[in-house]
Amino acid sequence: xxxxxxxxxxxxxxxxxxxxxxxxxxxSGNPYLFWYVQYPNRGLQFxxxxxxxDNLVKGSYGFEAEFxxxxxxxxxxxxxxxxxxxxxxxxxAYTGGFKTxxxxxxxxxxxx
Amino acid sequence: xxxxxxxxxxxxxxxxxxxxxxxDPISGHTALYWYRQSLGQGPEFLIYFQGTGAADDSGLPxxxxxxxxxxxxxxxxxxxxxxxxxxxxxxxxxxxxQGYGYTFGSGTRLTVV
Numbered sequence: 001x002x003x004x005x006x007x008x009x010x011x012x013x014x015x016x017x018x019x020x021x022x023x024x025x026x027x028s029g030n031p032y033l034f035w036y037v038q039y040p041n042r043g044l045q046f047x048x049x050x051x052x053x054d055n056l057v058k059g060s061y062g063f064e065a066e067f068x069x070x071x072x073x074x075x076x077x078x079x080x081x082x083x084x085x086x087x088x089x090x091x092x093a094y095t096g097g098f099k100t101x102x103x104x105x106x107x108x109x110x111x112x
Numbered sequence: 113x114x115x116x117x118x119x120x121x122x123x124x125x126x127x128x129x130x131x132x133x134x135x136d137p138i139s140g141h142t143a144l145y146w147y148r149q150s151l152g153q154g155p156e157f158l159i160y161f162q163g164t165g166a167a168d169d170s171g172l173p174x175x176x177x178x179x180x181x182x183x184x185x186x187x188x189x190x191x192x193x194x195x196x197x198x199x200x201x202x203x204x205x206x207x208x209x210q211g212y213g214y215t216f217g218s219g220t221r222l223t224v225v
Contacts, residue, residue: 004154034213043116043203043216044155090154098168100214102147102154 002027004093006103013081014111021076021106023091032094033074035065038105039087047089050074061085081110114138116217118204124223125194133189133220137206144187145214146179147203155203161187194224 005024013019025031032051036044048059055067065076074091091103117136125131137144142163147155157171161181169179176194181187191198201221205214 036214036216041218043118043218044205044214046213046215049213092154098160098162099145099157099171101157104152104154 002093002095002101004091004101004103006089006091006106008106009104010107010109012109012111015083016080019076019078019081019085019108019110021089021091021108023074023076023103025072025074025091025093027093027095027101029095033065033067034092034094034100035059035063035074035076036090036092036102037087038090044090047076081108083110083112086110116204116206116215118202118217118220120220121218122221122223124225127194127196127224129194131191131194131222133191133202133204133222135187135189135204135206135217137185137187137204138215139185141206141208141215142184143207143209144181145205145207146187146189147205149201149203149219151200158189158202191222194222196224198222199224 003026034049035047038044048057050057050067058064063078067074088105088107090105092100094100119134144161146158149155159179160168164184176192179189201219203219205216207214
């Protein structure tokens with residue numbers, strides 16, 4: 001079965017430090033990969049996507065993600081975390097067909 | 113509209129009752145999706161519409177769940193004989209076409225008591 005895994009339920013980082021939120025995928029073909037962020041009582045917001053080309057993708061709010069085909073990973077990164085980055089982050093994969101598969105989410109907590 | 117609108121934002125219903133959840137997608141977005149998000153989980157696919165037709169309803173959990181999009185814009189998710197296990201946040205998303213990033217609504221939190 002196709003799946004997206006986010007191995008960490010929660011990531012804690014101090015403000016100003018770099019952050020990484022991990023994602024690995026197990027899907028057929030060459031998937032489109034996405035990161036979404038969810039703030040409390042809000043819908044998911046699109047951050048960035050990888051379709052093809054450069055393995056480092058830049059997105060909203062200073063986030064970027066690195067695609068690694070050999071490791072089937074798509075980790076989300078930011079050089080300097082802000083307290084306002086604290087939220088729930090979802091990795092997702094679109095493999096054709098009609099559905100996008102989401103990971104279970106990682107809660108990011110940035111401490112001042 | 114500027115975003116995806118879902119109503120109501122919260123719905124509390126008694127076990128066994130019928131509920132309707134509404135989604136108004138971004139104008140011009142032909143693809144519309146319903147997802148369900150349970151506490152501590154990622155969104156789980158329910159159904160996808162391309163235009164007026166349900167192109168993939170494989171995620172609907174059983175025949176108590178049904179969705180329509182009669183004019184290719186607004187969609188309604190209908191749940192009959194609700195059960196406590198149906199309690200979740202129901203998310204609607206739309207996109208210009210498949211494979212692009214979705215724009216999600218804020219969701220409808222359904223609580224079945």
